[in-house]
Amino acid sequence: MKPDKNPASGAVVRQAFLRSVPVMAGYIVLGIGFGILLRDAGYGVLWALAMSVLIYAGSMQYVGVSLLAGGASVLTAALTTVMVNARHLFYSISMIDRYRDAGKYKPYLIFALTDETYSLLCGGDGPEGRDGDLYRFLVSAFDQCYWVTGSVLGNILGAALPFSTAGVEFSMTALFVASFTQQWLDSRDHIPALTGLLGTLACLVVFGPDRFLIPAMLAITLTLTLLRPRLSGKGAAR
Amino acid sequence: MTQSHAAVLVAVMAAVTALLRFLPFLIFRGGRKTPAYISYLGDVLPQAIIGMLVIYCLKDVSFAAAPFGLPELIAAAAVVVLQIWRRSSLVSILSGTAIYMLLIRLF
Numbered sequence: 001m002k003p004d005k006n007p008a009s010g011a012v013v014r015q016a017f018l019r020s021v022p023v024m025a026g027y028i029v030l031g032i033g034f035g036i037l038l039r040d041a042g043y044g045v046l047w048a049l050a051m052s053v054l055i056y057a058g059s060m061q062y063v064g065v066s067l068l069a070g071g072a073s074v075l076t077a078a079l080t081t082v083m084v085n086a087r088h089l090f091y092s093i094s095m096i097d098r099y100r101d102a103g104k105y106k107p108y109l110i111f112a113l114t115d116e117t118y119s120l121l122c123g124g125d126g127p128e129g130r131d132g133d134l135y136r137f138l139v140s141a142f143d144q145c146y147w148v149t150g151s152v153l154g155n156i157l158g159a160a161l162p163f164s165t166a167g168v169e170f171s172m173t174a175l176f177v178a179s180f181t182q183q184w185l186d187s188r189d190h191i192p193a194l195t196g197l198l199g200t201l202a203c204l205v206v207f208g209p210d211r212f213l214i215p216a217m218l219a220i221t222l223t224l225t226l227l228r229p230r231l232s233g234k235g236a237a238r
Numbered sequence: 239m240t241q242s243h244a245a246v247l248v249a250v251m252a253a254v255t256a257l258l259r260f261l262p263f264l265i266f267r268g269g270r271k272t273p274a275y276i277s278y279l280g281d282v283l284p285q286a287i288i289g290m291l292v293i294y295c296l297k298d299v300s301f302a303a304a305p306f307g308l309p310e311l312i313a314a315a316a317v318v319v320l321q322i323w324r325r326s327s328l329v330s331i332l333s334g335t336a337i338y339m340l341l342i343r344l345f
Contacts, residue, residue, distance in 0.1 A: 022327035025335075043244070054252040064251050071239040077247045081254035087294075088255065090287050092262040094280040096272050099263070110259050115291055122284035167339035173295035173310070174317045174334035180288045181321040181330075192282040196289025209297040216293075220286045224279065232278050 012131050016138035019126070022178070023116045024146045026171035027058075031150020033169055034061050036158035038151075041069040048155035052148045057114060058172070060084045061151075086214055091118040098124065098136075105137040112140035114147075116172070119179040123186070191231060195223045305345035313338035 035048045043065075051061050063084050067077050091113045098121075099109050117140050126135040184193055203216035224231070266272055272280075296314075299307040317334035324330065 022331050025328075025332055029335075047244070047248070051248055051251075054248065055255055057251075057255045060251060060255060064248070067247055067251075068239065068244050071243070072247060074246060074250055077250045078254050081251050082258070085255050085258050087287070087290070088258040089262060090283055092259055093276060094283040094287070096262060096266050097277055097280055100272070106263075110263055111256060113259055118284075119288055119291070122287075167342045168335060170310070170313060170338040171331055171335040173292070173314065174331040174338075175327070176288055176291040176295055177314045177317040177334070178321045178327045178330040180285075180292050181318045182325070182327065183285050183288060185322065185325075187285060190285075193285040193289050196286030197292060198289075199286075200290040200293040204293055204297055212297070213290075213294065216290055220283075220290065221279070224282050224286060225275075228275070228278055231282055 009131075009134065012127060012135050013138060015126065016135045017142060019120055019135075020139050020142035020146070022175060023120065023143050026116065026175050027143060027146035028150035028153070029165065029168035029171055030058055031147045031152075032154030032158075032165065033150075034058070034065070035151040035154020035156070037062065037065045038068075039155045039158045041065050043068060043155075045152055045155045048151040049148065052144075052151040056112060056144055056147065057085055057088070058116070058147070083211075083214065087115075087217060088113065090217060091115075091122075094122060102133045102136070105133045109133075109136055109140055112144055114143065116175055117143045119176060123183065189231065191227060192224060195227070196220055199223060309338055309341035309345055312341060 031052065034052070035045075038048050038051070051064060055061055055064065060081060063080060064077075067080060072080070092110060095110075095113065095118075099106055102109055120139055120143070121136055126132050126139075180193065180197070184190060187193065199219045200212070200216040203212040203219055206212070207215050266276060292314075296307075296310055299310050301307040313334045316337050317330045320330040320333055321327070
């Protein structure tokens with residue numbers, strides 16, 4: 001993809017880069033955190049690189065460190081991945097229409113749909129048409145570059161960092177809180193946002209922190225399905 | 239654990255993660271129009287999912303014992319206020335994280 005082939009491409013690259021900047025800090029610090037954990041578990045830089053290139057799912061990679069450290073079975077690893085990453089089904093369902101005609105970019109766009117990339121792209125901003133596909137591809141690719149860079153840096157430098165990084169993991173929470181606030185400001189109907197927030201909170205209280213996510217996803221889907229007559233056609237999403 | 243078993247585990251995690259991401263696209267593929275119900279979910283789910291992710295990030299915070307989740311709540315509130323005020327995710331995220339890192343060292 002040479003920018004000079006199309007005069008508009010330079011602008012798309014710049015726009016995509018700027019969109020990805022909020023994730024840069026978070027992914028580099030969280031990637032460093034993952035790299036350090038993996039190193040402490042006895043796995044070097046090639047493992048960090050392989051996991052961040054091939055799995056590319058933040059919280060799963062953190063859980064993956066404990067699977068590796070604990071010598072989990074293949075079945076445990078597979079089931080844990082389903083439990084931790086089932087929410088990705090959600091992201092893909094809500095991107096079916098947007099990614100439908102993304103052509104050659106489509107496989108990577110789907111592969112790289114992390115929590116953070118999803119929160120950047122689900123609002124539907126960016127250029128129209130083919131440039132939009134390139135834009136979403138670049139945002140996704142920039143994000144993965146940050147994550148891979150952080151993982152490798154953390155794994156190599158980990159122990160040598162001259163300061164305590166305790167608390168940097170909050171940048172992920174901050175990203176979602178910022179996305180939630182921005183979507184709230186952008187939308188007219190807050191029922192979907194409240195359904196997600198309060199439904200999940202209720203499931204957390206009822207089911208506890210280890211197994212609330214799947215009940216929460218079912219509860220959210222059920223509630224939004226029941227509210228469909230009320231919500232559809234009102235431009236609730238944007 | 240052997241290196242080869244570790245490699246298998248990494249491959250399993252990668253394959254299952256990719257499967258979850260690709261599955262909805264495989265089910266609703268081709269030139270057919272996406273069912274109206276799925277399009278509707280695509281419209282309303284993003285906001286609900288982000289709300290879910292906010293709770294998901296805070297799931298291990300203990301509100302029953304000191305410091306009662308105060309660093310998380312204060313830093314999250316700061317992110318909300320900054321986002322409303324400046325409308326810049328970058329400013330909100332970096333400031334909120336800095337506030338949190340400061341608070342956990344104070345409490």
